[in-house]
Each structure stands twice: as C-alpha cells, then as structure tokens.
Amino acid sequence: MPSRKPSARARQIAQFKASGDDLGDLFWREEQHQERLEARRDEALYERSCARKKRYATRADAQEAIRLCEEHGTRGLHSYKCSYCNGWHLTSHPR
Numbered sequence: 001m002p003s004r005k006p007s008a009r010a011r012q013i014a015q016f017k018a019s020g021d022d023l024g025d026l027f028w029r030e031e032q033h034q035e036r037l038e039a040r041r042d043e044a045l046y047e048r049s050c051a052r053k054k055r056y057a058t059r060a061d062a063q064e065a066i067r068l069c070e071e072h073g074t075r076g077l078h079s080y081k082c083s084y085c086n087g088w089h090l091t092s093h094p095r
C-alpha cells in the first residue's frame with residue numbers, strides 16, 4: 001500500500017518479532033487449519049445426515065415410512081430428529 005509509511009511497517013514487524021509471538025502465530029495458523037478441516041467435516045456430515053435424505057416433518061411420519069419400508073423388505077431402519085433441519089430422517093446406522 002502506497003499510503004503506508006515504510007517506517008511504520010518496519011516498526012510493526014520489529015515489534016512483532018520482539019514480542020516472541022512467532023510461535024503463537026504458528027499455533028493460530030494451525031488452529032485455523034483445524035477449524036477449516038472441521039468445517040469441511042461438518043459439511044460432509046450435513047450432506048450425509050440431512051441434505052441427501054428424505055425429510056419427515058414428524059416422528060410419526062418417519063415411523064410410518066419405516067413401516068412401509070419394512071413391508072417392502074427393508075428392515076433395521078431407525079428414525080432420528082435432525083439437528084440441522086429439525087425434521088426427521090431415517091437411517092440404517094443408528095448412532
């Protein structure tokens with residue numbers, strides 16, 4: 001930036017180096033990295049446990065769907081209340 005005085009920038013850098021925060025900065029970067037990974041994991045979880053699934057408004061609707069599936073030979077399904085959309089989904093892998 002042309003408006004910034006080089007001397008002020010140099011002083012900032014010197015202060016930063018003197019403060020011994022290099023390591024803190026490293027940790028901070030690592031933290032940011034972990035947060036990004038976590039956000040990606042959350043997104044994948046959301047995709048798997050909500051976005052791709054059929055949504056039922058009530059538990060009764062979900063149970064009814066399970067009953068219909070069982071009639072067609074699909075067993076072992078469970079319903080759960082979704083924390084993303086507050087609807088109900090079916091899963092064959094209860095947590």
Ligand SMILES: [Zn+2]
Nearest residue numbers: 050082084085
């Ligand atoms: Zn959902």
